[in-house]
Amino acid sequence: MRITRGPQFDWFADEAHRALTSGEFAVSEDSNRLGLRLNGPRLAARGNAEMISEGTPLGAIQVTASGQAIVLFVEQQTTGGYPKIANVIGADLHSVGQLRPRDAIRFEEVSLGAARELWIEQTEVAGFRGAALRMKRVDLNCDMGELPEMLANGSQEALMKFVTSVNVACGGPRGR
């Protein structure tokens, strides 16, 4: 199973990084369509940092406080507060669906670029290339230029760091 680094990869100790890609994991019987619990090496975090819940992508490998890895699957929750050490690449998600309890798996890390190439390759084989390319970008968009105080105190510009496009108010004074 190929993986890319997750958003909290750096939260984990070096031993956890090594164990993730060198150890063998077994699918627990306590698994379902929400997620697959994995038995295997314990993946310890560096400190006791607590995170704020955030969005969870399909195939995210989140790690519980006890160090158990869970691969989120098709009926996953939309947000979660466990750190995500890695993510199964899109091109390998179908093989997650084939796993049964007690199956053994190993993980291999690939770069984000490689994961993307593999995904496009797979969709080409399946004849979905157009769809894959259309899906590649999300435009996060916000109304702006409405509140002078947000302009003055810098919060408007700060908000722009989180969006890809803005809709600038251009109502103008009446009668112009």
Add this chain to the structure above:
Amino acid sequence: MWLAAGHAGDEEMMRATIEQALRQGVAVGAASGLRRSRKFGRVAMELSMHEIRDSVYRQVLALGKVAEECGAEVAHVKPHGALYNRAAQSGEIARAIAEGVGELAAGCGAGGVGRVVDAGGFSLGGFSRGI
């Protein structure tokens, strides 16, 4: 009626917002609403299709002028507030908005406005997503 500088939709606000967008590398679009009121576009007002078309044209043109001076491009138009909601329900209103934008794009050549953010009614009005 107030005309003071530094309010939603006036030139000073548009310019400052566009400059910030350029610094942050985000695309600039026009939030085109119904005529200004204290609730800025959130009150449904009765306007004729002609008025909607004309209002969208003038608002986007106003933003386009400022954008050009700043070296930015108007990449999209998003109907604002009540206008957006009504465009989502009425193909006729959606068409009037698209025509207002189209008039402008025709006037300023190919490098003009890229697309209208879909508001539901655009498909009712016979347009495909993202004009």
